[in-house]
Amino acid sequence: MVAKIDRDEVQRLLREGAQLVEVLPPAEYEQEHLPGALNIPLKQLDRETTAQLQRDRPVIVYCSDYQ
Amino acid sequence: MSPRAAWRLESLGFTKVFHYVAGKADWSASGLPLEGRLASLPTAGGVARRGVLTCRLTDRVGEVRERMATVGDSACVVLNDEGIVMGRLRQKDLNADAEATAESVMESGPTTVRPDLPLADIVERMQRRGVGSVLVTTPDGRLSGILYRRHAEARLTEMENEGAPEEK
Numbered sequence: 001m002v003a004k005i006d007r008d009e010v011q012r013l014l015r016e017g018a019q020l021v022e023v024l025p026p027a028e029y030e031q032e033h034l035p036g037a038l039n040i041p042l043k044q045l046d047r048e049t050t051a052q053l054q055r056d057r058p059v060i061v062y063c064s065d066y067q
Numbered sequence: 068m069s070p071r072a073a074w075r076l077e078s079l080g081f082t083k084v085f086h087y088v089a090g091k092a093d094w095s096a097s098g099l100p101l102e103g104r105l106a107s108l109p110t111a112g113g114v115a116r117r118g119v120l121t122c123r124l125t126d127r128v129g130e131v132r133e134r135m136a137t138v139g140d141s142a143c144v145v146l147n148d149e150g151i152v153m154g155r156l157r158q159k160d161l162n163a164d165a166e167a168t169a170e171s172v173m174e175s176g177p178t179t180v181r182p183d184l185p186l187a188d189i190v191e192r193m194q195r196r197g198v199g200s201v202l203v204t205t206p207d208g209r210l211s212g213i214l215y216r217r218h219a220e221a222r223l224t225e226m227e228n229e230g231a232p233e234e235k
Contacts, residue, residue: 023072062087
């Protein structure tokens with residue numbers, strides 16, 4: 001189940017070891033991204049690219065805004 | 068885009084998936100740090116002065132006048148009980164009856180800008196309109212600070228001298 005969260009919750013989860021994933025294209029990620037975020041563009045989300053994520057830790061995904 | 072990504076992760080077997088709905092724009096607008104090529108460029112929020120004098124809608128003009136004189140501020144931001152910016156009081160507004168409420172004499176709905184807007188864009192807009200200062204608020208309308216044009220111009224001049232990029 002996917003849970004929608006706000007900024008406060010993001011910060012709380014990060015303190016607890018959550019992983020951040022920006023799903024925008026690399027060009028936008030390279031301009032600006034949240035500290036420590038990985039870049040896995042939506043079109044490239046598959047078993048191979050997500051192998052770098054730890055399954056036992058929370059994963060937070062985001063893009064620019066309400067898209 | 069990110070809702071689909073969140074569900075894609077879920078379909079790949081991840082069980083602790085969260086979707087930060089408001090995303091990068093919200094994070095940046097709240098003045099939180101970013102990383103990346105453009106992250107070091109100045110923004111309105113980065114140069115805005117914090118600790119701005121505030122009052123409530125029901126505060127009396129006389130009280131506000133005293134507080135402004137004590138701290139030496141030339142403006143006071145009027146907030147509602149939720150901390151949302153409702154108006155702005157300047158010196159000229161405080162010539163009213165001391166018993167009048169802030170709400171009755173304030174400039175209602177003052178122009179505000181988001182903290183993540185590029186400083187160069189804001190300064191250009193302020194220069195064009197002859198504005199000396201502007202309130203900086205978060206996307207939900209809470210006060211972040213006040214941006215003085217002279218401070219912003221000084222920051223941009225510093226950057227030019229340092230040879231930093233100007234565009235965001």
